[in-house]
Amino acid sequence: DVKVTQSSRYLVKRTGEKVFLECVQDMDHENMFWYRQDPGLGLRLIYFSYDVKMKEKGDIPEGYSVSREKKERFSLILESASTNQTSMYLCASSVGSGTDNEKLFFGSGTQLSVL
Amino acid sequence: AQSVTQPDIHITVSEGASLELRCNYSYGATPYLFWYVQSPGQGLQLLLKYFSGDTLVQGIKGFEAEFKRSQSSFNLRKPSVHWSDAAEYFCAVALYQGGKLIFGQGTELSVKP
Numbered sequence: 001d002v003k004v005t006q007s008s009r010y011l012v013k014r015t016g017e018k019v020f021l022e023c024v025q026d027m028d029h030e031n032m033f034w035y036r037q038d039p040g041l042g043l044r045l046i047y048f049s050y051d052v053k054m055k056e057k058g059d060i061p062e063g064y065s066v067s068r069e070k071k072e073r074f075s076l077i078l079e080s081a082s083t084n085q086t087s088m089y090l091c092a093s094s095v096g097s098g099t100d101n102e103k104l105f106f107g108s109g110t111q112l113s114v115l
Numbered sequence: 116a117q118s119v120t121q122p123d124i125h126i127t128v129s130e131g132a133s134l135e136l137r138c139n140y141s142y143g144a145t146p147y148l149f150w151y152v153q154s155p156g157q158g159l160q161l162l163l164k165y166f167s168g169d170t171l172v173q174g175i176k177g178f179e180a181e182f183k184r185s186q187s188s189f190n191l192r193k194p195s196v197h198w199s200d201a202a203e204y205f206c207a208v209a210l211y212q213g214g215k216l217i218f219g220q221g222t223e224l225s226v227k228p
Binding site for chain 1: 121124147149151156157158159160161164205209214215216217218219220221
């Protein structure tokens with residue numbers, strides 16, 4: 001089974017801190033994604049990557065950046081955390097080609113609280 | 116505007132009763148359609164998907180969904196709900212194969228004994 005692992009389940013940070021959320025997948029998937037999940041808003045795409053060192057903005061990239069130096073790892077960076085970035089962050093991966101390209105495998109999520 | 120809408124924020128059904136969760140989309144062409152489930156404390160899991168062909172698709176855990184082009188809908192159904200089906204359900208679309216997924220707001224399902 002595909003495993004997508006997010007480094008922290010819960011994280012508490014202070015306003016202005018630089019925050020790193022890490023995600024690792026173990027099935028050699030090409031695509032990786034970062035979403036945030038907020039009540040009543042569903043999942044919104046922050047950034048995604050179709051290849052190593054490649055990144056594309058999603059729907060809400062402001063205040064975030066990403067890094068993909070290795071195929072299996074996709075990091076989300078909050079340069080200067082703000083309270084409105086308190087949310088559940090979900091990492092996902094997918095194969096990258098073929099009919100299962102859209103089938104996303106999700107991590108369990110990181111609940112980030114910014115105080 | 117292009118959107119995916121799940122009209123019901125929260126639904127409660129009795130165990131053993133039938134279930135229908137609604138999903139509507141607003142796009143020019145027929146998108147690729149998906150239903151995901153998120154159990155408490157878990158990531159999302161794909162239940163089923165529709166690309167083309169038979170408009171009634173079967174998924175895992177006894178779920179099915181029907182695509183209705185005339186209504187721009189892709190509703191999820193289950194004939195008999197089990198307590199373990201309590202979760203949040205998300206409808207999603209992709210505008211083309213390989214395209215990024217766009218999720219609806221989610222419907223939380225509660226199951227009462």
